[in-house]
Amino acid sequence: MPGSAIVRHVVTFGRVLREAGLEVGPQRIQDALSGLDEVELERRDDVYWTLRQTLVARAEDLETFDAAFAAWFERAPGRRAARRPRPETVRPVASLAAGGDGESSPPSGEQPARGWSAEELLRKKDFAAMSPDEFEHVRKLIARAGDCRPQRRSRRLRPHRRGRDLDLRRLVRASLATGGDAVERSFRRRTDVPRKVVLLCDISGSMEAYARALLLFLHAVVGSGRGVEAFVFGTRLTRLTPELTTRDPEQALAAAARRVLDWTGGTRIGSSLKAFNDEWGRRALTRGAVVVVASDGWEREGGASIATEMARLSRAAFAVVWVNPLKGHPEYQPLAGGMRAALPYVDRFLPGHNLASLDALAQVLSGIERRHAA
Amino acid sequence: MPFASIDDLQSALLAADYLPDRGLGTALFLALRLQKPLLLEGEAGVGKTEAAKALARAQGARLIRLQCYEGLDVAHAVYEWNYSRQLLHIRAAQEGSVAEEELFGPEFLIRRPLLEAIESTDPVVLLIDEIDRADDEFEAFLLEVLSDFQITIPEIGTIRAKRRPSVILTSNRTRELHDALKRRCLFHWIGHPSLEREIEIVRLRVPGVPERLAAQAARFVQGLRSLDLAKPPGVAETLDWAQALAALGHEELSAEVVEETLGSVLKYHEDLLSVRDETLVGLLEEARSAR
Numbered sequence: 001m002p003g004s005a006i007v008r009h010v011v012t013f014g015r016v017l018r019e020a021g022l023e024v025g026p027q028r029i030q031d032a033l034s035g036l037d038e039v040e041l042e043r044r045d046d047v048y049w050t051l052r053q054t055l056v057a058r059a060e061d062l063e064t065f066d067a068a069f070a071a072w073f074e075r076a077p078g079r080r081a082a083r084r085p086r087p088e089t090v091r092p093v094a095s096l097a098a099g100g101d102g103e104s105s106p107p108s109g110e111q112p113a114r115g116w117s118a119e120e121l122l123r124k125k126d127f128a129a130m131s132p133d134e135f136e137h138v139r140k141l142i143a144r145a146g147d148c149r150p151q152r153r154s155r156r157l158r159p160h161r162r163g164r165d166l167d168l169r170r171l172v173r174a175s176l177a178t179g180g181d182a183v184e185r186s187f188r189r190r191t192d193v194p195r196k197v198v199l200l201c202d203i204s205g206s207m208e209a210y211a212r213a214l215l216l217f218l219h220a221v222v223g224s225g226r227g228v229e230a231f232v233f234g235t236r237l238t239r240l241t242p243e244l245t246t247r248d249p250e251q252a253l254a255a256a257a258r259r260v261l262d263w264t265g266g267t268r269i270g271s272s273l274k275a276f277n278d279e280w281g282r283r284a285l286t287r288g289a290v291v292v293v294a295s296d297g298w299e300r301e302g303g304a305s306i307a308t309e310m311a312r313l314s315r316a317a318f319a320v321v322w323v324n325p326l327k328g329h330p331e332y333q334p335l336a337g338g339m340r341a342a343l344p345y346v347d348r349f350l351p352g353h354n355l356a357s358l359d360a361l362a363q364v365l366s367g368i369e370r371r372h373a374a
Numbered sequence: 375m376p377f378a379s380i381d382d383l384q385s386a387l388l389a390a391d392y393l394p395d396r397g398l399g400t401a402l403f404l405a406l407r408l409q410k411p412l413l414l415e416g417e418a419g420v421g422k423t424e425a426a427k428a429l430a431r432a433q434g435a436r437l438i439r440l441q442c443y444e445g446l447d448v449a450h451a452v453y454e455w456n457y458s459r460q461l462l463h464i465r466a467a468q469e470g471s472v473a474e475e476e477l478f479g480p481e482f483l484i485r486r487p488l489l490e491a492i493e494s495t496d497p498v499v500l501l502i503d504e505i506d507r508a509d510d511e512f513e514a515f516l517l518e519v520l521s522d523f524q525i526t527i528p529e530i531g532t533i534r535a536k537r538r539p540s541v542i543l544t545s546n547r548t549r550e551l552h553d554a555l556k557r558r559c560l561f562h563w564i565g566h567p568s569l570e571r572e573i574e575i576v577r578l579r580v581p582g583v584p585e586r587l588a589a590q591a592a593r594f595v596q597g598l599r600s601l602d603l604a605k606p607p608g609v610a611e612t613l614d615w616a617q618a619l620a621a622l623g624h625e626e627l628s629a630e631v632v633e634e635t636l637g638s639v640l641k642y643h644e645d646l647l648s649v650r651d652e653t654l655v656g657l658l659e660e661a662r663s664a665r
Contacts, residue, residue: 053401058561172477
């Protein structure tokens with residue numbers, strides 16, 4: 001075991017890393033100390049690699065580690081370990097959508113007429129036109145709608161009465177009693193398992209009310225098991241998956257909004273899709289997944305890059321669904337450059353502007369097949 | 375044969391035709407000394423799988439490889455009973471019944487990579503390749519094997535490793551692995567090599583490649599990596615390319631040569647299209663300025 005000065009050093013360094021957001025348990029500290037015991041402590045790079053390989057477990061944390069190492073062991077002035085931004089409890093600006101684009105939806109404040117259940121009215125109401133109270137009410141309904149999941153055939157075999165593959169293991173056991181005659185045959189067959197779902201949600205100003213609803217929807221889908229990934233974008237793209245599994249989705253959205261929104265910049269759909277394809281598509285996250293893009297298709301940069309990136313996306317994905325709340329308006333035509341460029345690569349084109357259309361989205365997701373016409 | 379220091383290990387790897395940088399050398403050394411599995415991540419084609427193979431060669435150990443895929447299960451990773459032999463055996467016994475212990479004994483067992491690695495009495499490097507492709511259930515199972523180095527077969531009992539295999543896991547990060555699994559592993563990220571190192575790697579792995587050509591090809595590929603490509607080429611692509619160029623008898627790069635052979639470096643149509651004309655000329659000039 002290394003000397004006590006080194007032990008103290010490493011333990012403190014572990015604390016620095018923990019503070020910077022890394023998960024450094026006692027086992028890792030133990031490994032680091034045993035590792036240092038094996039290498040030459042005079043060689044700075046050996047010490048560096050040993051600590052890095054024992055204390056870090058995720059590629060995302062390497063940069064933080066490097067900064068912390070530089071600050072701690074080399075006392076580089078002015079270079080402190082970058083802290084992870086922690087989401088604060090700020091609600092999204094709920095009033096924003098009410099100012100702009102909810103004109104064609106029923107006027108808010110209207111009391112439910114007799115003969116209609118309030119729920120039925122709310123189902124048809126545009127999310128952007130809802131009062132905070134009404135939205136609170138539909139939260140639960142959205143969560144119920146999200147309890148669906150597209151399925152795919154697994155390669156794994158499970159016992160099944162009407163399967164086609166003989167379960168030889170069982171057969172041999174059963175044959176023991178009958179002297180090698182397989183009297184009772186059991187079968188196995190492939191079962192269905194949840195398909196990957198990836199949501200890319202535009203959270204720029206015009207999309208804000210819908211983004212909230214969609215993320216609540218997705219929060220429920222995440223609850224249906226692993227293999228759900230959520231990303232939000234405005235001028236930049238950010239991954240929201242970890243927040244969605246552990247935190248209140250609205251808090252997560254608010255925190256993300258501050259990270260990805262540059263209010264003067266407008267939406268960059270093309271470059272956000274590109275960022276996704278480059279970083280996550282390359283790691284095959286898209287392969288075999290149902291990708292849901294939620295955006296109104298307003299693009300400042302022109303449609304060319306959207307077409308390129310949608311083509312890349314659709315080649316790898318199992319199916320691409322585009323959710324555009326503007327489609328809920330009866331006279332809407334997908335004329336905006338971005339939207340028109342994307343449509344050829346979209347398998348299903350849906351509105352998603354109210355609860356009824358989220359139900360429709362849920363149905364499409366659970367029964368989707370490859371290459372529907374949009 | 376244990377290695378006394380990182381330098382020792384690195385020269386043994388070099389003798390096995392693999393050129394690791396100090397970081398990877400340290401990682402492999404620590405994995406051996408601390409007897410912990412090593413998780414290697416990095417872009418495709420940076421030599422993750424190759425590292426395990428080289429480690430086996432350097433130690434004179436046997437390499438046992440388990441290629442992961444979705445739906446990989448115990449029957450394909452650990453063991454399976456030889457059902458047809460079992461059935462024949464029951465038949466052959468004719469009268470008189472067959473004892474169950476007899477039927478589920480070691481001679482009816484088909485050993486798959488994990489069991490083979492655990493049972494081996496010779497030194498073994500166990501390569502669990504592309505673990506991110508296997509599903510959660512398998513990962514959980516692997517966790518058990520990697521923490522205790524033992525496998526339980528209900529009919530036979532628990533089989534403990536007589537000698538711990540060195541374990542290398544690789545992942546392309548198509549999904550995040552379980553924390554519990556990561557906690558049991560040392561972790562090393564393999565990046566693209568520096569220019570000097572890449573030239574050295576080409577010269578080591580493509581015998582007979584002209585020195586000039588090796589330098590130019592490596593520099594050209596480094597230039598490609600700085601472009602905005604769908605799939606930047608890895609060291610594996612540089613080696614493929616250098617091999618192709620050497621086989622065609624070229625001494626150095628020219629526009630025609632690059633046009634003809636670029637398909638062995640860039641595997642995506644869009645990427646091939648985007649590296650045309652001025653881009654290509656620029657990269658080529660840069661590459662040819664290499665001494």
